[in-house]
Amino acid sequence: MTRKSKSIPLKPLAKEFDNGIAVGKYPIADLRLSEEAEYSHRHDYHFFILQEKGTSYFEIDFEKHQIKKPSIIYIAPNQVHSVLKAENIEFCLLAINNENLHPQYLKLLEEISPAKPLTLSSKHISLISQTFLLCIDLFEEREGKLYLSSLKDSCNTLISLFLSQYLERSGHADTLSxxxxxxxxxxxxxxxxxxxxxxxxxxxxxxxxxxxxxxxxxxxxxxxxxxxxxxxxxxxxxxxxxxxxxxxxxxxxxxxxxxxxxxxxxxxxxxxxxxxxxxxxxxxx
Structure with a gap:
């Protein structure tokens, strides 16, 4: 049942992610148990997903998407969304707030929004997957004087790979009429x-x-x-x-x-x- 409130539900990053970044690889069981996934809501951060296997059914701003092939999904902070169904999926996820985003990337994300899920070639899947794993390793390290800087830099590299895919499909700025x-x-x-x-x-x-x-x-x-x-x-x-x-x-x-x-x-x-x-x-x- 969809929960009603006085305004659109806005979910912030959990308190344990006080640095404004959360990244990980999740099994299907986690998604099924997640109230965030089941109910329509929006976030106050940017959501980047790499779906590597399986089939998922997203609803983003009243438009339904069936994602069968390895794909990337970008959900902007203002977009209301939910996961309607998921079948045997494996996915990586990055949640990051504006403060940790490179200003140029933030501007480009505003330009491509709203963005539809994109199917990837095997070459791009491999590169984005490897970068996700680096981000996850750095996120879980949580030690060292340069921990946050290294994590932020690696996550922005990952975001640049997402952006490259979206910009490639929409055409480069220097080739636009x-x-x-x-x-x-x-x-x-x-x-x-x-x-x-x-x-x-x-x-x-x-x-x-x-x-x-x-x-x-x-x-x-x-x-x-x-x-x-x-x-x-x-x-x-x-x-x-x-x-x-x-x-x-x-x-x-x-x-x-x-x-x-x-x-x-x-x-x-x-x-x-x-x-x-x-x-x-x-x-x-």
């Missing part, structure tokens, strides 16, 4: 400002370009105009709050920057094909 670069900048600005900025003009101003040109870039790259992406991002946050909290629709509208509750309700209905209350009741266990 002008339209793609503008769209990338717009999506990053949207993630940071969607609550207070709801108009395409707001984002065009931030990027120092005209609204028609911003729309041209975004529509050419994604197939949808700027307004679609703004509404889609707001609707996702509304879905998170409707499903994972007991806030009223009026409270959610206000939290998302809408003083006009009726307008928000119409927008949600138009974007999803159902009212906010219907969505909540449909998804309530």
């Amino acid at each position: 002008r339209f793609e670069l503008v769209t990338k900048a717009f999506k990053l600005a949207l993630e940071q400002n969607f609550i207070k900025n709801k108009r395409p003009a707001d984002y065009a101003q931030k990027l120092n370009i005209s609204v028609p040109y911003l729309n041209e870039c975004v529509k050419n790259t994604t197939g949808f105009p700027v307004s679609y992406h703004i509404q889609r991002r707001v609707t996702l946050e509304a879905k998170r709050l409707l499903f994972h909290s007991n806030k009223s629709v009026k409270e959610i509208a206000a939290e998302l920057g809408y003083d006009d509750y009726a307008y928000f309700s119409r927008l949600f209905n138009k974007a999803t094909g159902m009212t906010a209350l219907t969505f909540r009741n449909k998804n309530r266990d």
Whole structure:
């Protein structure tokens, strides 16, 4: 049964990981017993998973993923997720907070989010697996004056390997067209400002370009105009709050920057094909 609370459940790193890093290799039994895995929640840290064997079923922001082959999974701090089912899996996991991340990597992670699970080739599986094992060995050492520095450096190396895979699939920055670069900048600005900025003009101003040109870039790259992406991002946050909290629709509208509750309700209905209350009741266990 999904547990409801006043807000989306936010799980911090356990107190024993006060350095802001936790890394390990886990058997299937641990995953089945983990309340974190079973119930929808989010973390205040970044989650990197290497699934080496077996089949898992994740739900990340209302999208279900069946992962059968060796894959990597990145879950950002703001994403609501759960593990629906797991069959004979072996996986390595790294949890790390912002303070331990290389600033450049943190920026790149913001750019690739939300990221879907990626299937790996045997070559990349081997490299990432070996790096995970190094991180685990250093994590368990817990001694020496350079313990935390060595652990942090090795974990950032691991994160760079994850990022390399995601960036390779999305194209290198130096090969992106002008339209793609503008769209990338717009999506990053949207993630940071969607609550207070709801108009395409707001984002065009931030990027120092005209609204028609911003729309041209975004529509050419994604197939949808700027307004679609703004509404889609707001609707996702509304879905998170409707499903994972007991806030009223009026409270959610206000939290998302809408003083006009009726307008928000119409927008949600138009974007999803159902009212906010219907969505909540449909998804309530």
